[in-house]
Amino acid sequence: xHKSYDPNQFESRLYQWWESxxxxxxxxxxxxxxxSIALPPPNxxxxxxxxxxxxxxxxxxxxxxxxxxxxxxxxxxxxDHAGIATQMVVERELAKEKKSRHELGRKAxxxxxxxxxxxxxxxxxxxxxxxxxxxxxxxxxxxxxxGLSKAVREVFVxxxxxxxxxxGLRLINWCHRCQTALSDxxxxxxxxxxxxxxxxxxxxIVIATTRPETLLGDTAVAVHxxxxxxxxxxxxxxxxPLVGRLIPVIxxxxxxxxxxxxxxxxxxxxxxxxxxxxxxxxxxxISVFDTKGKVNENGGAYLGLSVAEAREKVVAxxxxxxxxxxxEEHAHSVGVCQRCERVVEPMLSHxxxxxxxxxxxxxxxxxxxGESLSLQDLEKRDDAIKILPETWHATYYxxxxxxxxxxxxxxxxxxxxxPAWHCKKCAHITVSRSDVTQCGQCGSSEVEQDSxxxxxxxxxxxxxxxxxxxxxxxxxxxxxxxxxxxxxGFDILFFWVARMIMMGLHLNDGKxxxxxxxxxxxxxxxxxxxxxxxxxxxxxxxxxxxxxxADAFRFTLTxxxxxxxxxxxxxxxIEGYKTFCNKLWNASRYVLMRLGxxxxxxxxxxxxxxxxxxxxxxxxxxxxxxxxxxFSKMHPVNRWILSRLQxxxxxxxxxxxxxxxxxxxxxxxxxxWNDYCDWYIEFSKELLASHPERVAETQICLLHVLxxxxxxxxxxxxxxxxxxxxxxxxxxxxxxxxxxxxxxxPTAVAALIDETAxxxxxxxxxxxxxxxxxxxxxxxxxxxxxxVTFEGNEVxxxxxxxRALAQxxxxxxETGALKxxxxxxxxxxxxxxxxxQLEGLVDFSGELKRLEKxxxxxxADIEFVQQKLSxxxxxxxxxxxxxxxxxxKLLGYQTQLENIDLTIKKTKALIK
RNA sequence: GGGAACAUAGCUCAGCUGGGAGAGCGGCGCCCUUACAAGGCGUAGGUCACAGGUUCGAUCCCUGUUGUUCCCACCA
Numbered sequence: 001x002h003k004s005y006d007p008n009q010f011e012s013r014l015y016q017w018w019e020s021x022x023x024x025x026x027x028x029x030x031x032x033x034x035x036s037i038a039l040p041p042p043n044x045x046x047x048x049x050x051x052x053x054x055x056x057x058x059x060x061x062x063x064x065x066x067x068x069x070x071x072x073x074x075x076x077x078x079x080d081h082a083g084i085a086t087q088m089v090v091e092r093e094l095a096k097e098k099k100s101r102h103e104l105g106r107k108a109x110x111x112x113x114x115x116x117x118x119x120x121x122x123x124x125x126x127x128x129x130x131x132x133x134x135x136x137x138x139x140x141x142x143x144x145x146x147g148l149s150k151a152v153r154e155v156f157v158x159x160x161x162x163x164x165x166x167x168g169l170r171l172i173n174w175c176h177r178c179q180t181a182l183s184d185x186x187x188x189x190x191x192x193x194x195x196x197x198x199x200x201x202x203x204x205i206v207i208a209t210t211r212p213e214t215l216l217g218d219t220a221v222a223v224h225x226x227x228x229x230x231x232x233x234x235x236x237x238x239x240x241p242l243v244g245r246l247i248p249v250i251x252x253x254x255x256x257x258x259x260x261x262x263x264x265x266x267x268x269x270x271x272x273x274x275x276x277x278x279x280x281x282x283x284x285x286i287s288v289f290d291t292k293g294k295v296n297e298n299g300g301a302y303l304g305l306s307v308a309e310a311r312e313k314v315v316a317x318x319x320x321x322x323x324x325x326x327x328e329e330h331a332h333s334v335g336v337c338q339r340c341e342r343v344v345e346p347m348l349s350h351x352x353x354x355x356x357x358x359x360x361x362x363x364x365x366x367x368x369x370g371e372s373l374s375l376q377d378l379e380k381r382d383d384a385i386k387i388l389p390e391t392w393h394a395t396y397y398x399x400x401x402x403x404x405x406x407x408x409x410x411x412x413x414x415x416x417x418x419p420a421w422h423c424k425k426c427a428h429i430t431v432s433r434s435d436v437t438q439c440g441q442c443g444s445s446e447v448e449q450d451s452x453x454x455x456x457x458x459x460x461x462x463x464x465x466x467x468x469x470x471x472x473x474x475x476x477x478x479x480x481x482x483x484x485x486x487x488x489g490f491d492i493l494f495f496w497v498a499r500m501i502m503m504g505l506h507l508n509d510g511k512x513x514x515x516x517x518x519x520x521x522x523x524x525x526x527x528x529x530x531x532x533x534x535x536x537x538x539x540x541x542x543x544x545x546x547x548x549x550a551d552a553f554r555f556t557l558t559x560x561x562x563x564x565x566x567x568x569x570x571x572x573x574i575e576g577y578k579t580f581c582n583k584l585w586n587a588s589r590y591v592l593m594r595l596g597x598x599x600x601x602x603x604x605x606x607x608x609x610x611x612x613x614x615x616x617x618x619x620x621x622x623x624x625x626x627x628x629x630x631f632s633k634m635h636p637v638n639r640w641i642l643s644r645l646q647x648x649x650x651x652x653x654x655x656x657x658x659x660x661x662x663x664x665x666x667x668x669x670x671x672x673w674n675d676y677c678d679w680y681i682e683f684s685k686e687l688l689a690s691h692p693e694r695v696a697e698t699q700i701c702l703l704h705v706l707x708x709x710x711x712x713x714x715x716x717x718x719x720x721x722x723x724x725x726x727x728x729x730x731x732x733x734x735x736x737x738x739x740x741x742x743x744x745x746p747t748a749v750a751a752l753i754d755e756t757a758x759x760x761x762x763x764x765x766x767x768x769x770x771x772x773x774x775x776x777x778x779x780x781x782x783x784x785x786x787x788v789t790f791e792g793n794e795v796x797x798x799x800x801x802x803r804a805l806a807q808x809x810x811x812x813x814e815t816g817a818l819k820x821x822x823x824x825x826x827x828x829x830x831x832x833x834x835x836x837q838l839e840g841l842v843d844f845s846g847e848l849k850r851l852e853k854x855x856x857x858x859x860a861d862i863e864f865v866q867q868k869l870s871x872x873x874x875x876x877x878x879x880x881x882x883x884x885x886x887x888x889k890l891l892g893y894q895t896q897l898e899n900i901d902l903t904i905k906k907t908k909a910l911i912k
Numbered sequence: 913g914g915g916a917a918c919a920u921a922g923c924u925c926a927g928c929u930g931g932g933a934g935a936g937c938g939g940c941g942c943c944c945u946u947a948c949a950a951g952g953c954g955u956a957g958g959u960c961a962c963a964g965g966u967u968c969g970a971u972c973c974c975u976g977u978u979g980u981u982c983c984c985a986c987c988a
Contacts (some may be wrong), residue, residue, distance in 0.1 A: 003947090004948080012954080189986075222988095264988055267988095389917095394915075395915080398983090398984070490983090522982095526924080568924065568925090570924065573924070573925095573936075576936060577936095578950070579951090580950095583948065593946090656926085660928080663926085666935075669935090769954090772954065773953090775927040775953085775954080775956060776941080776955075777954075779942075781942090783945095868931095868968090876930075877967090878968055878969075879931090885931095889932095
């Protein structure tokens with residue numbers, strides 16, 4: 001064992017061992033209870049970013065914990081084909097060679113992407129390995145592999161047959177750059193500066209618009225039905241400027257009288273609200289742009305112009321004709337393509353849609369059910385979901401209640417091609433599970449498969465069950481569905497989580513895809529800004545792992561994963577947790593040294609034969625058993641650390657159970673650093689040195705508590721704990737080559753909590769701290785070893801430990817001599833008073849200052865309590881136990897005040 | 913326009929059903945005591961954003977204000 005902690009020495013070695021030994025594998029069938037998580041499949045194009053790192057870590061913590069708890073644990077990994085994103089990446093590659101996908105043709109292009117995927121698709125899953133992730137890699141899936149594609153087709157056909165998927169001519173969002181339809185979610189509202197053009201539309205009608213070019217497709221002018229200014233004009237026809245088309249003036253309550261002139265031009269072909277108006281009033285819908293963003297034949301003189309050019313020319317022409325009244329600056333929000341950030345155009349188009357209302361109703365009720373259940377009750381059912389943090393419930397309901405049909409078709413080549421065949425003869429559409437060669441209606445063989453593919457989220461919406469073999473009733477599906485937890489970022493709550501819930505419920509007889517949803521925060525840079533390549537503030541997780549180790553990174557992410565908050569990632573914090581790993585490492589070296597495992601200054605593994613003490617004392621029993629049997633006979637210090645360990649175990653388990661992983665991290669951190677290292681190891685030095693009869697017992701406790709701590713911490717910091725574990729002595733129940741990751745997770749034992757020991761040691765600690773503070777504040781040289789006496793009965797048993805840890809020469813009961821001596825300093829601890837001969841040690845004026853500060857604190861305390869107690873309202877209305885406690889506190893303070901006044905008097909005398 | 917979250921020590925954050933505010937880092941002082949200087953010991957630092965209200969008592973519950981962030985919708 002090296003003298004210092006160096007994660008690069010062992011992380012990859014341990015990972016290879018775990019993976020090749022098959023420790024990550026889950027069993028399709030098992031007598032053990034099941035626990036399963038479906039990994040949110042990262043895009044094949046992706047490289048690991050901090051968001052992935054956070055999700056991967058949190059899931060791995062849960063998975064490793066449950067595995068150690070004895071669950072048949074499945075963490076299902078895989079990647080997503082990510083339609084648009086991947087197609088864009090490969091097209092960009094092609095562009096470098098001055099080629100386009102159209103030159104290649106569909107078949108060759110798809111082959112190119114597959115090749116690209118084979119080459120680059122494994123990058124991100126390799127990177128996850130560096131973090132220590134433990135999914136069952138042998139089950140890894142891809143959304144476009146054979147099984148999953150089959151599932152996608154099955155779902156499409158089934159929903160079509162159930163009339164839940166339909167083809168229709170609707171206004172959809174169209175991206176001119178990506179050349180495809182987009183769902184509502186893929187359109188991102190973005191603030192842009194634009195202009196407000198006021199147009200003399202017709203005599204008496206001025207219309208303000210931000211998009212003058214759309215007037216080419218206007219089919220009405222709308223006013224509010226109760227707008228007196230226009231009542232007379234309703235029903236009349238007006239001419240569209242520049243175009244000359246006659247269109248009606250209609251009345252519709254959608255129009256806001258107060259806004260602008262109160263008149264609205266209606267372009268059903270290129271605006272969603274206008275489209276609705278068009279439907280209500282039976283208006284014609286005229287598309288004036290083609291799929292590439294050029295004005296089409298409906299645009300007359302403007303044919304062939306781009307949207308921007310058309311706007312310029314329309315405005316110029318209006319100006320020429322004197323119809324442009326004014327142009328104002330106008331900031332407004334414009335829908336932009338999520339992928340390429342180009343402004344999207346509402347377009348009338350034939351697309352495939354999925355009806356959402358029936359799905360949404362069930363999806364709402366599953367979460368409603370879950371909301372009223374405790375986490376324990378939730379485990380027992382398969383029809384309810386709880387979202388945590390619960391604040392997301394409202395957002396979820398709101399979205400579900402206002403949901404619109406989902407446009408699932410995309411005009412891309414990379415993805416699941418829609419299993420629908422169009423007949424060239426009769427135009428009938430045949431939807432089928434198997435490839436179609438004959439029209440289902442007229443029998444013609446002139447059929448052609450629909451060229452569209454499905455939205456990526458359609459296939460990922462099936463992920464929790466398609467990866468388990470659905471629609472076949474496989475053993476894995478039976479064992480692991482519903483999955484236990486869905487852990488992902490809140491940014492894909494609607495894109496993905498909501499759709500999995502809808503699909504999962506419908507296609508699995510009302511069984512939810514997962515029982516809990518945990519939404520984690522967004523990882524930002526240390527200033528709270530979103531990390532992005534353009535800002536140059538990206539911290540690469542792989543760099544972090546290289547510089548600080550995967551464990552330090554994992555611990556940081558876990559410790560900062562408080563619910564609902566953004567995580568500001570700072571390297572300082574990661575470095576701090578690297579030192580924590582180092583602390584654990586060195587504490588382990590101490591333990592091993594005290595077990596006799598020292599060779600040339602390096603600690604090596606202790607073989608069973610060398611470890612005579614343990615074997616001799618325990619009689620070959622497992623440590624856990626021996627510790628329980630011997631507990632009542634142990635030294636208070638050993639009982640104390642065992643008690644603290646039980647409390648820590650309870651707290652860690654609670655944190656994991658309630659998904660307060662940051663609490664679990666903090667419990668482990670403080671137990672290791674404060675209880676174990678700062679106190680117990682120091683106490684153990686005294687035990688080993690001065691209590692020969694306690695040596696074996698203490699060695700066992702050092703080892704046992706370390707081992708249990710390693711197990712508790714393993715889900716969070718798997719590498720360093722596993723590495724240390726490999727150095728621990730072999731003994732009953734622990735063979736060479738055993739893995740910590742397969743060990744049983746500690747369970748708190750109530751019989752190992754000794755309240756008396758907890759209290760006693762707290763008294764000693766308080767005394768030691770008081771003595772140390774006295775030394776520090778009086779500048780007593782660190783090397784000085786004063787002789788000290790004490791009064792009080794509670795520290796008696798701890799004399800040796802107090803003497804050692806407070807660095808005293810001796811600590812004996814006060815006989816009266818030192819107390820009377822005028823040069824004696826008094827130290828008031830809570831449960832004892834100490835007397836120190838100060839002559840030659842202390843600067844008395846410094847001591848006086850300290851005492852007076854302490855006195856003013858006591859006086860303030862007295863005033864505070866007195867004030868509280870003087871109010872009759874308090875003594876009458878507050879709980880009697882509380883009032884009693886306050887009275888006792890007051891008495892205690894008053895005694896302290898008397899004591900300190902005496903000491904101050906004495907000290908003052910000394911200075912004179 | 914509607915909704916949500918957040919505002920606690922110089923910085924980053926805990927504070928889980930109201931009873932005298934905590935951690936890590938940073939600061940300051942002393943110490944290289946053989947597990948660890950990536951360390952030890954001690955210490956300073958906060959009218960818990962602001963204003964009201966409920967209560968014997970509010971960082972915590974309610975209302976409002978200010979500031980930051982996010983989500984939804986998009987009045988052309």
